[in-house]
Amino acid sequence: MGKAIGIDLGTTNSCAAIVENGKPRLITYKGGTTTIPSMFAISEKGERLVGHDAKRQAQLNPQNTVAAAKRLIGRNFHSKTIEKIRQVFTYELVEGESNEVLVKVKDQVFTLEQISAAILRKIKDVAEESLGAEVDQAVITVPAYFNDRQRQAVRTAGRLANLKVLRVLNEPTAAALAYGLGKNLNQRIAVYDLGGGTFDISIIDIKGRIFEVIATGGDTFLGGVDFDDRVMQWVLEQFYKEHAIDLSFDRVAVQRVRDASEAAKIELSGATVTRIHIPFIAKNEANAPLDIDIEFTREKLEQLTQDLVDRTIQNTERILRESGSAKTQIDEVLLVGGQSRMPLVQRRVTDFMGKPPCKGVHPDEAVGIGAAIMSHSLAGTTSDDVTLLDVLPMPIGINKVDGTMHVLFPKNQPLPDYKTRTLTTSKDNQRSIMLRIYQGESQLCAENEMLGTFVFSGIRSAPKGKVQIEVTFHIDSEGILNLTARDKATGQTVESTLKLGKGGGAEPVSAAPAKSEPVERAPPPLPFTMPTSTLAQQIGGPAPVNGGGTPAVPRHDPERTTPGQLPGVRPVDAKPTDAAAPDLKVAGPYAKAGTPPAGAAQPGLWGKVSGWFKGLFGG
Ligand code: AMP
DSSP, X not given: OOEEEEEEEOSSEEEXXXXXXXXXXXXXXXXXXXXXXXXXXEOTTSOEXXXXXXXXXTTTXXXXXXXXXXXXXXXXXXXXXXXXXXXXXXXXXXXXXXXXXXEXXXXXXXXXXXXXXXXXXXXXXXXXXXXXXXXXXXXXXXXXXXXXXXXXXXXXXXXXXXXXXEEEEEHHHHHHHHHHTTSOOEEEEEEEEEOSSOEEEEEEEEETTXXXXXXXXXXXXXXXXXXXHHHHHHHXXXXXXXXXXXXXXXXXXXXXXXXXXXXXXXXXXXXXXXXXXXXXEEEOTTSOEEEEEEEEEHHHHHHHHHHHHXXXXXXXXXXXXXXXXXXXXXXXXXXXXXXXXXXXXXXXXXXXXXXXXXXXXXXXXXXXXXXXXXXXXXXXXXXXXXXXXXXXXXXXXXXXXXXXXXXXXXXXXXXXXXXXEEEEOSSXXXXXXXXXXXXXXXXXXXXXXXXXXXXXXXXXXXXXXXXXXXXXXXXXXXXXXEEEEEETTTOBBOEEEEEOOOSSSSOOOOOOOOOOOBXXXXXXXXXXXXSSSOHHHHHTSOOOOOSSSSOSSOTTOTTTSGGGGSTTOOOOOOSXXXXXXXXXXXXXXXXXXXXXXXXXXXXXXXXXXXXXXXXTTOX
16 A cells, blocks of 8 residues: 655645654655646647646747646636636637536647646656655645535546545645644634635634534635736736837747746745846847846735735635624634735735734645645544534535526535435426536526536336426535435436536437436435544434435534534534425426437536436546
8 A cells, every 4th residue: 555645736836745753744856845836738849748847848838838727627618717717828728528628738638637637646756756655545635615526627637647535625624734733722713825826715613633614715716826917917018118019929928927927926025126027028120139127016016916815805704704703703814825925915814804824834835734634544544533524615506497596505514415306397208307506606507617417317207297306416525516316206216417518508418218226225425534533423323314405413513513512603503404495396498308318328527427425426
C-alpha cells in the first residue's frame, strides 16, 4: 500500500502535504519549492509540459498553455461564466458532446478532467520522488462553493491520475482542521478564503475533534486572477494612451502584461510603490522597440480592486446572517489563500469583523496541511478520530413547468441527506418521464447550473396517473448527488439515464428496457466520520429508510451530536424538511406518451444509473 497525501489543487498553484511521525508538513520538491503552478502546455515541439515547465514557456506560447483550468472544470459550455471566461482566456475552449467545456491545445482536445489529472499526476510524481515511496491515495480539496458537477469532475481527475480519492474536502474545512485539530477548542470561527480563482467563506464550529460547518458560501469567479486582470487592463490602457497601440489583440504581449501585473500586485502587499517594467513589448511606426515602464502604487491597486474586496465582504455578511451568528459570536477569523495577503483585504476584514485575523494559520499552507491530516486519518494510519459535518453550498432542485426551481435540498442543508418524490404520468401509456436537476441560488432554473437530465424509461403501460414512480435523491457527505427510482406499485427499479444538457435544449432520450430487479433497500450512507469512533456508533446505527424525507436521525441532531449543543447553533429540524411538499405530476414537454423515444440509450458523461445509492456519476 502506498502513501496517502493531501492535495490542495489550486487555480494558480497546487501543493501537497503529508503527515509523518504524527506531524503534517508540506512536501518540498527539487529546489526547495512547495508549490507547483497549476498549468499544462504543449510546446512548439509537441512535448507535454506540466507545472513549472509549462509556466516557463507560457509567455511565448500562451495559446497552447492552459492556466486556471479549475475555473472551467465541471461547467456547462453555455453557462454565463464560460461566456465571460472565453473573452479573457488565451487558449481555446470548445464544446463537448454533452455540453461540457473542453480545451484545445495544439489541435488536441482535452477534457478538464484530463488537464487536472495531468497536474495531479505531476504532484503525485514529485511527491513520490521527494518521499522515496509510492503515493496512491489522496484527499483533494475543492472550494466549498463548488457544485456537484465540479466535485465529481475533481474525483474523476484523481482517478485518471491513478490516485484513490479518499475524499473531496472543502478548502475552508481543511484550513479549519489545520488550525484547530489537537487544540481542544470550543470555538466558532470564520474562514475567509481568497485564492487564485475562487472566494469561499465558511462559518465553522470546532468542538474538540468535531468540525461542524454551519453555513458556507462564496463565488467561484472571484480570486487573485481577477485582481491581476484589473491591473492588466489598467496597464494596457496606459500604454494605449501613450502610444495609441492596442496590445489586447497580441496574446504574447497580454501574457507578459498579465505576469508583470501579478508580480506588481504581490510586491505591493509589502511595498507602497513599485514599477511595472516590460521591455520590448511592441514597436512604433518607425520600427523602434517600445517598453512599458510605469509607476504603480498600492493606492492605485486598491482603487482598481476595491469593488472585488467589497464583494467578498458582502458575501461574508450574507453567510454570517445565514449562520445566525452575530459578529461578536465569531471567536477567530482565519484568512486563507494567497490573495488574502493583500493589505486592503486584511484591513477590510478587520474593520468588518471588528477584530484582526488570526495569526495562527499560514494562508498558503493551511489547506494542504488540513488535507494531509484528513488523508492520514482516512487512510487508517491513525487511531485519532475526527468528525466532519458539512453542509450543501447551494440549493439542489428540479424544474417546474413554469421554469422555476422546486428546491429539494436548501442551501446549508446538513449532509448527508435524502428526499423522495413521486412522479406520475400525465398521459395514457406514457413510457418515460424526464426530470432536469439544477443547482444554484436563483429561483429560475435557467439561471442555475444544470446538473443533468434524467430520463426514467421503460415505464409500464397504464392509464395516466396510474403509475407512480418514487424517485429518491440522495446527497452524500461530499455534496455529491445520487439518484434512484422505483415503481411504487410493483417495487421494480426504473431504469434511468443521465445526460448533461443545455438547459432547455434538445431532449435527452433513452430506449433502454425497463429493469425488473427487486428494490434493494440499502440504507443511505451515514454521516462522514473517521475512523474509529464513528457517528454511526454515537447515534446507534444506520438510519432506516422511512419512505420519504430525511433519514430518521439527521446528522446535526442536537440531541445526538455534540456540535448541536454548542451555544448559538441554529435549531435543527429533526423531521423531514419537506414532508408537506407536493408530489410532482410531470406534464407538458416533460411527459412523453407512447413508446420509448427513439434513439439509443446515452450513458452520458458520467455513466448509467441504477441501484440504490450507487455512485450515480461513475463514483
Ligand atoms: P492560492 O490559490 O491560494 O495559491 O492563491 C494564489 C493567488 O494569491 C494568486 O492570485 C497570487 O497572485 C495571489 N498572491 C500570492 N501572494 C500574494 C501576496 N503577497 N499579495 C497579494 N496576492 C498574493
